[in-house]
Amino acid sequence: MNSSQMMALMPMLMLSLTAVALMIQASIKRDQAVAWWITGVGFLLALWGAGYAREFAQPVTLLLVVDDWGLFFITLILVASLVTLILSKDTFSPEGERKEEYYLLLVLSVLGAVILIQSSHMASLLLGMELMGVALYGMIAFPEKGELPLEAAIKYLVLSACASAMLLFGFALIYAATGDLSYAGMGAKAAAAYSREPVVLMAGSAMILAGLGFKLSVVPFHMWTPDVYQGAPTPVTGFLATVSKGAVFVALVRFYLEGQLYQYNSLLMALSVVAIASMLVGNWLALRQENIKRLLAYSSIAHFGYLLIVLIALAAAQNPGATALIGQAITFYLAAYIVTTLAAFTVLANLAGEDDSKSMLSAFEGLFWRNPLQASVLTVAMLSFAGIPLTAGFIGKFYLITLSIQSGLWVMLTALVLGSAIAIYYYLRIIFAMSKTSATKLKAQSAATVGSQDIVAALLLLLVLALGSWPQPFIEFAGAL
Amino acid sequence: MVMVNLILILLLGGVLAMLSESVSENMPRRVALVVILVDLAYLLSELSGMPSLTQLQAPVPDDPSTWLMHFKAQWIPAFGISIELALDGISLLMVLLTLVLGAIAVSSSWTDIMVKQGFFEANLLWTLAGVLGVFMALDLFLFFLFWEVMLIPMYFMIAIWGHENRGYAAMKFFIFTQASGLLMLVATLALVTVNHSATGEWSFSYFDLLNTAMTEQTAHWLMLGFFIAFVVKLPAFPFHTWLPDAHTQAPTAGSVILAGILLKTGAYGLIRFAVPLFPDAAMDFSFTAMALGVAGVVYGAVLAFAQTDFKRLVAYSSVSHMGFVLLGVYAWNELALQGAVMQMVAHGFSTAALFMIAGSLQERLHTRDMREMGGLWQQMPRMGAVAMFFVVASLGLPGLGNFVAEFLVLLGLFQVNPWMTAVAALGLITGAIYSLILMQRSFQGEPNPKLQGHGLVDFAGREMLTMAVMMVALIGLGLYPQPVLDMAQPVLQSLLDMTSVEMMP
Secondary structure (H helix, E strand, O other), X not given: OOHHHHHHOHHHHHHHHHHHHHHHHHHHOOOHHHHHHHHHHHHHHHXXXXXXXXXXXXXXXXXXXXXXXXXXXXXXXXXXXXXXXXXXXXXXXXOOOOOHHHHHHHHHHHHHHHHHHHEOEHHHHHHHHHHHHHHXXXXXXXXXXXXXXHHHHHHHHHHHHHHHHHHHHHHHHHHHHHOOOEHHHHHHHHHHHHHHOHHHHHHHHHHHHHHHHHHHOOXXXXXXXXXXXXXXXXXXXXXXXXXXXXXXXXXXXXXXXXXXXXXXXXXXXXXXXXXXHHHHHHHHHHOOOOEHXXXXXXXXXXXXXXXXXXXXXXXXXXXXXXXXXXXXXXHHHHHHHHHHHHHHHHHHHHHOOOXXXXXXXXXXXOHHHHOHHHHHHHHHHHHHHHOOOOOHHHHXXXXXXXXXXHHOOHHHHHHHHHXXXXXXXXXXXXXXXXXXXXXXXXXXXXXXXXXXXHHHHHHHHHHHHHHHHOOHHXXXXXXXX | OHHHHHHHHHHHHHXXXXXXXXXXXXXXXXXXXXXXXXXXXXXHHHHHOOOOHHHOOOOOOOOHHHOOEEEEEEEEHHHOEEEEEEEOHHHHHHHHHHHHHHHHHHHHOOOOOOOOHHHHHHHHHHHHHHHHHXXXXXXXXXXXXXXXXXXXXXHHHHHHHOOOOHHHHHHHHHHHHXXXXXXXXXXXXXXXXXXXHHHOOOOOXXXXXXXXXXXXXXXXXXXXXXXXXXXXXXXXXXXXXXXXXXXXXXXXXXHHHHHHHHHHHHHHHHHHHHHHHOHHHHHHHHHHHHHHHHHHHHHHHHHHHOOOEHHHHHHHHHHHHHHHHHHHHHHOOHHHHHHHHHHHHHHHHHHHHHHHHHHHHHHHHOOOEHHHOOOHHHHOHHHHHHHHHHHHHHOOOOOOHHHHHHHHHHHHHHXXXXXXXXXXXXXXXXXXXXXXXXXXXXXXXXXXXXXXXXOOOOOOHHHHHHHHHHHHHHHHHHHOOHHHHHHHHHHHHHHHHHHHHHHOO
């Protein structure tokens, strides 16, 4: 590895240094505020590193690949991590408790996500996923007094272990069939292997897809999602929904593309079934939820169902123009999803904190009259999820519909339309609850001071609207990646 | 730029109205009224520089320079999406109707809305801005955007200031329109994709998409996507079920805007997009569409007759009246189309007035149930007389606007399908029945003893002024409809020419 390759790994190096700095700090003097600042500076340095590394974009060893596309998503998850950090400041600062370790876990988890995004080999895929996941168990269970966080962490632990086991088994099968563990190598040898050992190859790929599907919580691997979303502290839920899922999806796209899995009809069929089931089941189950965190869990299931359409469209793409559109679609939809989810969880963390009863729908009644800013942010986030024009989510959906039409995926399109139609109901329920005037007698909760969380919420609101009402710059940017 | 300003004035006016609440609690409604009147005055002053409106040149549908006004600016060039607005005779009529009824809606909210006035008037103005956008947008993406975005303030108006069952009604309204809107979005994108694969260019412009070549089957499906979105909004049988709930539960100003203006966006969409974009498919489909129209006319009337709720009765009568619009559009000849346009304007006024009367009654009696009313004329003679006027207007009394409209539709329809005309003409009779029943139960008959001695307040100056505006409009439309017909005629003529050329083999 030469120095230019080292430079290309700048974000990773910065995060690793931050982790080391946090450990040294803890051994000298345990201080929560200092740890918070070190983490923040570390994330900012990593952000700078992501920009810096663009000039050195290249494959780094067999394990990692540094390219503009990956660096963009690294930037995105670092921003999401910064938001998580700001939200965590309040949630994790009860007087007299020492909780520096939380920040260490956060940094390690982000490091895992960065590795995952840049992985080009099954070994780094597993490494990234385990690093991210193991740190997350700790973060979920961090509020030691509650039962729900503990339950959520154990559930996540057990099911993640299952997912990892499937993943490993899948690797083994693929290795048996092709004798190669790098994505590109596997893709090159897969065609020959398919004619020789079709069942082994398909079973291996399917198991890897299932393992990744666990993390993405697509149906039928979605069972853990609502409980974990509900039980985890709200900033951690936001982190899980954006950083973890986003990174896994990027890894999935790389694996799928480089491994040329779109050639195999049986896999496509399986993916289609998973996508349709996610869209319909996710939206359907969200209808009856009374807890907003659970509701968002089901909604995220549906959103990854929508996103899977892109992978299926890839198989039908004939001309290079269509492939360019697919790249843009993934980038735009994922970015829109992450920004919107962050906005929603920022509001939830501000208002509900760790108190489970405060994340019930009924606790949000009349929010418009008590806290107009937070209510507006949540409203726009819901409209963006529902895909109403002028929000980022609409442009994302616009891409998906255009792609499905171009590729002639009428069944997927029907599921998308049906799912979206169901979804309007539960997003509107939240907006309706917030607009109830009967609750106006409740006093304004927060004082007139504007906290850092209000600023974050307002910025995310602007971002969602900007992406939706003036998407041209971002489309050009995504097209150039 | 004029058209952009028209929308911006309303958008910013909404913000201003919301902020003005901090000055005084009653300030927002004054601000809102002034904003709408300024908007109207601005439009009229810009028009006065144009050639006489009664001698409009026929706009060529696919040549923007022949339109009254045209504006185009790049927006999302990656997909060929631009901010393209244009105005011809029909859109101008609709824009004028929107602004006039908007002012009337503000007036009707004067004493009706007492909480959160600022936010209410802001939502009202934003809805109007969205509707203006729908009537002027000629970029299909922009059109869809306005189509969806105008729902949100309307949703809030119903959900926050509506009556007892507002949550359900607001939700149903939103879901119906949004879900059908999704179909339109899919159809739009499919149309654009077909055009893209033929020309290699992305474009959402109406002018580029008008003559897109496609197979018969594709055209049929895409036409259906647009058709469903528009008839849900219209609404036509069997997609009308959201309407009685939404209209009944909305506050008076909301009902005025819903019935007066929002329903017309559906009819406008049919005339502007659904038929011209897919002329052959639309003609093949016209029998089904007209059958739905006839069903709506009769079914709406029968259901209206069965209602005991004043507002619900008026709401079902809208279903019946909008059936005539659907008939007029799909008969697709000049007479019938003239009638459809006329009906859009006349129904806007007559129904808005009836909803205002319903609102006034509810304000005074705290009920909309006609079984609790009776003999109100004695106590409120002015309101009774006004109600009588609009009831006979609504049942189609010759000399008033609605008669001209329905007569033209039937005349045009007779050339196409005499049998359907015969059935649709039943609508005039049933219309008379439910309208007179409405009058009989509420204002005439035995006075309800429970209402004696309540000291009911009759219409006063502000209300009489508002009603007078609409009465004058309806009498004008009924006795001298020529200006309106002249404004619409060139547009309709050129649409007919274009589609008949298309239909030549």
